[in-house]
Amino acid sequence: MLTIVVYDVSVDKVNKVCKILRQYMNWVQNSVFEGDLTKNDVKEIEDKVKGLIDIERDSIIFYFIENENFIKKMYLGKKKANLSKIL
């Protein structure tokens, strides 16, 4: 399942969240990852991240897209990552 993850967490957690997401997804730019996740991947990320973030302050959003034909992407400025696949 195509997935975009964006996170807004306190500074001391940024690297930790980034490290977890990097195991499953591609870094796109600061606080943004893209990937093709299974339901099990999502569950694993949830479990790892929930033990880390402060649910009263930190926020992580997952956008799930059914099919890559349903989404188009446009860059303004620098493309910070060279993704080998999807989106």
Added chain:
Amino acid sequence: MLTIVVYDVSVDKVNKVCKILRQYMNWVQNSVFEGDLTKNDVKEIEDKVKGLIDIERDSIIFYFIENENFIKKMYLGKKKANLSKIL
């Protein structure tokens, strides 16, 4: 057209980019906006933002989704904005 915008720009431009996007879209969390944009809106945002960002360093990504049925959203942690519509 449903649109998610994520930006990764130098600190001195964050507020300016935010201010432009806020004219057209809903703030969701740090560096993330969602909105329902016309092609003309996109053109206007492009024109305004291009005059502002450093194309060698700053990055803004637009994700366009054809139909809201094609995307699902999941929060972990705090929902930082109460959106009145879409996504």
